[in-house]
Ligand SMILES: Nc1ncnc2c1ncn2[C@@H]1O[C@H](COP(=O)(O)OP(=O)(O)O)[C@@H](O)[C@H]1O
């Protein structure tokens with residue numbers, strides 16, 4: 219008898235099955251032929267003809283399920299396997315992954331492997347943990363939202379990444395002291411920003427950026443945020459060091475994208491903190507920004523000077539003497555404001571801000587604390603209060619009930635907190651005395667004279 223080629227034999231058997239799909243003897247013949255070949259496609263067709271009854275015999279059913287799983291025929295596995303069997307869980311894991319439900323898929327896979335360790339599949343496991351691009355998702359047409367790990371290099375996303383996370387909107391009320399600076403900002407920034415047509419009528423130029431300078435921790439960043447709040451504008455806080463960390467040539471592109479985003483979302487305030495990092499004189503820079511980046515930055519600033527498009531540029535620096543003079547030219551950071559260390563009333567105001575909404579004992583004398591903290595920056599005062607608060611929390615734990623913050627906690631904390639503004643003022647005094655071109659540090663000299671340190 220001549221050997222019949224397997225596919226012909228199977229074709230004949232399938233034709234017979236189509237004629238009598240409910241014949242159990244024939245079903246057994248077909249299944250055995252499919253498993254021996256093995257031929258998963260033929261098995262699939264047989265299943266379509268006879269339904270799950272095709273695999274009534276448990277041993278054949280298990281072998282058939284293994285073949286279908288190997289083939290990736292998950293739909294037919296579900297047709298045959300008991301709902302909570304390992305094979306069904308495994309098939310559902312793959313299908314859910316294809317739908318993009320990775321978490322659910324991972325849990326199903328783990329259940330399947332727990333029931334039947336032989337189903338372990340390293341490739342699927344790594345796909346489930348998100349280490350590779352999902353082949354299952356790519357294979358299935360019409361699958362739900364897919365997260366592609368393709369080269370998605372849009373500027374908008376970069377911009378979001380380079381900006382610091384959004385914070386609650388604040389106004390001048392949240393900034394203690396600094397009344398003169400606030401008044402200046404109101405007159406020179408907020409009003410022109412809110413009433414541009416008035417300025418147009420008087421032909422008063424309102425473009426150009428504002429540079430805030432002063433000792434660290436005295437509220438420059440806080441003031442910039444509050445200014446945005448007062449203007450009712452969106453606030454973009456640009457982390458310059460992150461822009462600088464980009465690949466060579468990338469920085470310029472990212473910088474441009476930041477300015478573009480701000481223009482599109484006007485009214486907006488774009489705040490460049492630590493501006494010396496980008497416009498630093500060479501002798502001061504840790505890493506000098508490329509000349510191209512500096513010129514890109516100046517070009518963007520000049521663009522804003524010509525077309526006041528509802529975007530306000532603010533900069534801040536602790537080291538104004540390190541900022542290149544090119545940044546101070548008209549239309550760039552042409553208005554410079556000194557943010558001084560807080561004087562006694564300002565320290566009082568800052569302490570009150572920091573103590574509000576905290577459980578405080580009646581004996582706390584904020585006026586006394588303000589007198590005792592000469593030379594403290596706002597950040598130093600914050601540190602003082604935090605240290606005292608730690609004491610109060612510890613006391614509360616010891617006593618098993620809320621022990622409010624007391625003057626004793628604050629006095630103890632005072633011993634551990636140092637004033638940090640004096641060092642800055644000493645350096646600034648030297649620059650103000652010997653390099654005060656254009657009177658740029660007059661405000662510093664004025665401050666020192668007023669506080670008897672000139
Ligand atoms: N004038 C102020 N009013 C209220 N809090 C202040 C003030 N100055 C500083 N602080 C506190 O110190 C922190 C640091 O201030 P920040 O604005 O970042 O200082 P700078 O930018 O000048 O280095 C602020 O988050 C705030 O808690």
Ligand SMILES: [Mg+2]
Nearest residue numbers: 438439491534
């Ligand atoms: Mg700051």
